[in-house]
Amino acid sequence: MTNLFGLNVTDNKENTVLDGEVFCTDRISSGQEAEIGSFLEEEMKLEKQGSLPTFLSVIKGICLFVWVITLIGTLNALADGTSLSQGHKNAPVLDWVGIICFAVWLVLQIVSVLRRKKTKATPEYQQSSENGENLLQSIRETLGIPDDAQKIDVLAERYVMKDGKPKRKAVGLTEFDNIPMFTYIKDGRLCLADTSSVWEIPLSSLRSMELIKKRASFPDWTKPEPYDSKTYKPYKITTNQFGYFAKYYRVEIRDLRGDFYLLIPEYDGMTFSDIAKLRIEE
Numbered sequence: 001m002t003n004l005f006g007l008n009v010t011d012n013k014e015n016t017v018l019d020g021e022v023f024c025t026d027r028i029s030s031g032q033e034a035e036i037g038s039f040l041e042e043e044m045k046l047e048k049q050g051s052l053p054t055f056l057s058v059i060k061g062i063c064l065f066v067w068v069i070t071l072i073g074t075l076n077a078l079a080d081g082t083s084l085s086q087g088h089k090n091a092p093v094l095d096w097v098g099i100i101c102f103a104v105w106l107v108l109q110i111v112s113v114l115r116r117k118k119t120k121a122t123p124e125y126q127q128s129s130e131n132g133e134n135l136l137q138s139i140r141e142t143l144g145i146p147d148d149a150q151k152i153d154v155l156a157e158r159y160v161m162k163d164g165k166p167k168r169k170a171v172g173l174t175e176f177d178n179i180p181m182f183t184y185i186k187d188g189r190l191c192l193a194d195t196s197s198v199w200e201i202p203l204s205s206l207r208s209m210e211l212i213k214k215r216a217s218f219p220d221w222t223k224p225e226p227y228d229s230k231t232y233k234p235y236k237i238t239t240n241q242f243g244y245f246a247k248y249y250r251v252e253i254r255d256l257r258g259d260f261y262l263l264i265p266e267y268d269g270m271t272f273s274d275i276a277k278l279r280i281e282e
Contacts, residue, residue, distance in 0.1 A: 002166060004199070004253065004260040005156035005179065009169060018156075022257040026198040028142050035135055036195065042128055050119030052112050060112070063105040070098030136195065140182075145193050149182040152271055154192065155216055155248060155263035171219070174243040178218040178265065183275055190276050205255040209273060210281045211266065212250050218265075219243040235267045251278065 002008075004020035018024075028036075052060065074095075139145075155176040159166040171177040182193040189200040221227050221244055227237045237246045249269045251262040264272045273280050
């Protein structure tokens with residue numbers, strides 16, 4: 001059994017053919033693929049305009065790291081009974097280094113936010129956003145994605161075969177990649193669609209949906225609301241400099257074409273359950 005959105009990179013690290021390819025029923029045209037490529041290039045240019053130069057980003061990261069280390073040292077000293085004044089007498093240089101690093105980080109953070117806001121206010125950014133919306137609408141029409149389709153995340157993974165078993169490989173600095181999917185029902189099939197393809201799974205092939213208590217790590221937050229907003233607070237999602245962490249559901253699929261599983265973050269579990277009419281197992 002393998003992830004429907006799994007990539008076997010044992011023999012080819014650049015493999016792009018998903019294990020669940022047998023469920024793929026439709027794709028966009030080559031012309032639309034070219035449009036997406038051009039749009040992403042333009043987005044990268046605008047992103048670069050709104051970001052700090054590389055050397056300043058590096059300095060910002062180093063300053064944050066040093067400040068956190070000195071802060072942890074100070075907190076540990078306080079926990080051991082050392083007062084702030086005594087700690088300063090013991091290592092005044094470290095205190096000043098921490099303060100200066102925090103000040104530099106704060107200034108660069110403010111500059112970064114201002115640059116981003118300035119870029120978003122430009123006509124080029126507004127035009128790019130409009131082009132993106134038009135392109136997405138064109139893709140939805142091509143793939144037949146209904147207007148009422150719900151958007152949920154699915155967890156994709158890369159793996160290698162070791163001793164006859166799949167061993168997950170990190171996606172960047174996280175275990176999984178979370179991919180937003182339009183999700184809907186059509187003619188007795190569960191349909192999952194991104195901006196290039198549609199996968200259709202017979203509802204009769206969906207066997208179970210179980211919460212996995214181990215937390216998955218993934219790089220992006222794809223929802224309009226923040227991860228710690230009132231909507232998502234019950235799921236106790238956490239984050240660090242590498243990504244986000246959340247529990248997830250494992251949906252088992254048993255079909256004539258093979259046995260697979262689908263991984264859904266807990267925060268989208270109820271939405272998926274309602275769409276697929278699949279009961280969540282305790």
